[in-house]
Amino acid sequence: xxxxxxxxxRDGMRINKYIAHAGVCSRRxxxxxxxxxxxxxxxxxxxEHGSRxxxxxxxxxxxxxxxxxxxxxxxxxxxKDTISxxxxxxxxxxxxxxxxxxxxxxxxxxxxxxxxxNTTGVLLLTNDGDLAHRLMHPRYEISKIYQVRTxxxxxxxxxxxxxxxxxxxxxxxxxxxxxxxxxxxxxDIAVELHEGRNRQIRRMMEALGHDIVHLERVYxxxxxxxxxxxxxxxxxSTHEAQSLRNxxxxxx
Numbered sequence: 001x002x003x004x005x006x007x008x009x010r011d012g013m014r015i016n017k018y019i020a021h022a023g024v025c026s027r028r029x030x031x032x033x034x035x036x037x038x039x040x041x042x043x044x045x046x047x048e049h050g051s052r053x054x055x056x057x058x059x060x061x062x063x064x065x066x067x068x069x070x071x072x073x074x075x076x077x078x079x080k081d082t083i084s085x086x087x088x089x090x091x092x093x094x095x096x097x098x099x100x101x102x103x104x105x106x107x108x109x110x111x112x113x114x115x116x117x118n119t120t121g122v123l124l125l126t127n128d129g130d131l132a133h134r135l136m137h138p139r140y141e142i143s144k145i146y147q148v149r150t151x152x153x154x155x156x157x158x159x160x161x162x163x164x165x166x167x168x169x170x171x172x173x174x175x176x177x178x179x180x181x182x183x184x185x186x187x188d189i190a191v192e193l194h195e196g197r198n199r200q201i202r203r204m205m206e207a208l209g210h211d212i213v214h215l216e217r218v219y220x221x222x223x224x225x226x227x228x229x230x231x232x233x234x235x236x237s238t239h240e241a242q243s244l245r246n247x248x249x250x251x252x
Contacts, residue, residue: 012052015039018059020108020129022066027129038062069107073236073244074099074125077228084114084123095123099233112136113196121146121217122225124244125233134248135221141194142247143176145219146201150210153186158208162191166204170197173204187213221247 013021019030019039031049033039039046040060041053053059059066076095078084083094086105095111108127113136115123126132135142165174177192191201205212218224221244228234236244245251 012054015046015051015053016049018053018068019061019066021068021127024061024066033061069127071128072107072109072126073128073241074109074233075223075236076123076125076233077225077230078115078120078123079231080118080120083117084111086110095125098231099125115217116199116202119215119217120230122220122223124220124223130250131245131248134250136196138195140248142221143192143194143219144217145190145192147181147216147218148189148191148201148205148212149214150187150205151213152210154189154210159189161208162204166207168203168207173197173200
């Protein structure tokens, strides 16, 4: 889908970033590999976290050469009863299992943010760490739209409360926009947020005394699950991937 190191070739790439982009492990774990003396550049053991890799150099981990994995971007229509992590100690099904990514995860893919186990909808998986970091950072105010179905009718004054803000244990939370999906079905509303707090929609609705029957994210940073059945996925086009990077001011 694209080279992850084009902009780094002149100035080099930090060794932990190189190892992470090669799909070996996270940057933090890569620092541990360096400390353990398990990383070499052109045959020389790396001793500094700040060491940089330049174009044409050979990097080895445990005496095995590694290469950068090209950036990849997958759009998943996340199904219910699925954990948004790369692995689960309890052995529950993860989004990686749904997509069919092997356990060794050779391309270093991971989900961007999390959807609750039983929340469905748009989920991006990528190995583009800079993009993922910015999409999740509050500074970029990435828009998300959820369709919410509750057990009992949502009253008009509750719609107003969601817009004004609900007091939660971690501070007030307000929706950017709230509306009935169909005015004749008062149990179904659409909620737009740019925040990304843990279980935010569920907690806001619970604070109003509502139990959620179904919660689906139908829009994330310009992406939708249109044409994708639940549990299906596809790769983003080059144009879609670049549009995502443009949203958070990342150059090609």
